[in-house]
Amino acid sequence: MTEHDADPTDRRDQSPTTVPTAAPGQGGDPDGDPARRPAAPDSPQQEARHEDGAQVSTDVSPPGIPEAAIPELVIISGMSGAGRSTAAKCLEDLGWFVVDNLPPALIPTMVELGARSQGNVARIAVVVDVRGRRFFDNLRESLADLETRGVTRRIVFLESSDDALVRRFEGVRRPHPLQGDGRIVDGIAAERELLRELRGDADLVIDTSSLNVHELRAKMDAQFAGEEEPELRATVMSFGFKYGLPVDADLVVDMRFLPNPHWVPELRPFTGLNEEVSAYVFNQPGAKEFLDRYAELLQLIAAGYRR
Secondary structure, three states: OOHHHHOOOOOOOOOOOOOOOOOOOOOOOOOOOHHHOOOOOOOOEEEEEOOOOOEEEEEOOOOOOOHHHOOEEEEEEEOOOOOHHHHHHHHHHOOOEEEEOOOHHHHHHHHHHHHOOOOOOOEEEEEOOHHHHHHHHHHHHHHHHHHHOOOOEEEEEEEOOHHHHHHHHHHHOOOOOOOOOOOHHHHHHHHHHHOHHHHHHOOEEEEOOOOOHHHHHHHHHHHHOOOOOOOOOOOOOOOOHHHOOOOOOOOOOOOOOOOOHHHOHHHOOOOOOOHHHHHHHHOOOOHHHHHHHHHHHHHHHHHHHHO
16 A cells, blocks of 8 residues: 555646747738738637638637536556456446546547536546557547646556465466566566556555455545445345245345235235235234344444445
């Protein structure tokens, strides 16, 4: 872990833009006669003359992104095997629009599309890595283009020690993307050199050498979830044991200690959503006490799930 984890800062310099102006006797008319120079237009348009002498107004304003709709942008990069996919999934769970392995030259286009989505895509996360090979060289040019358009971006860089990366690649029995005919350590060394400048420009550097998946997610939540607690979703469903347990069930409670209203003739046509069935179940001894105590149990374990 690096000091960037505790205090990520924006390391991009901001400086005023200087607009060059022509000195007297330069620009306009070659002779420097102010009277013969063309008047500057009042708007970002130029006037051109058609062949028949008519004046035609031509808009020469560069295409831009609507300022009020510019989405927030995070670029996720780093060493292969350091946890880029986990970081991306974490942002996706937080409501970000995540694009994996997007060529850097297309990042400005992606941001522009998000700006024109009428607020539907307010936060974009792009995963960029050396899998793009020759496209990766365009990253610095794309970042400069975004800055000229007024797009605020953060770079999250994930790194890990050589030993940890080798263990992870050997664990999944996959070659390093830059390994070629060499060893895994050769691919790691080549990747570090390619990403050296990008790591220096990163706003947040996370060393995952000693982190597991849950700890990495916790670090990403701390940076991007704000003060809101991670949302927990719960689905309550009933089932019959003779059909087997639901394959996606996390908690299963055996409620067969309560009488089944299905065997009450006047209640058989109804479901558990009907008031008559609900009243019958909760009037049984122990039903309300069980529900109250189980709710306390869920509150207890929910705090652990959030951690």
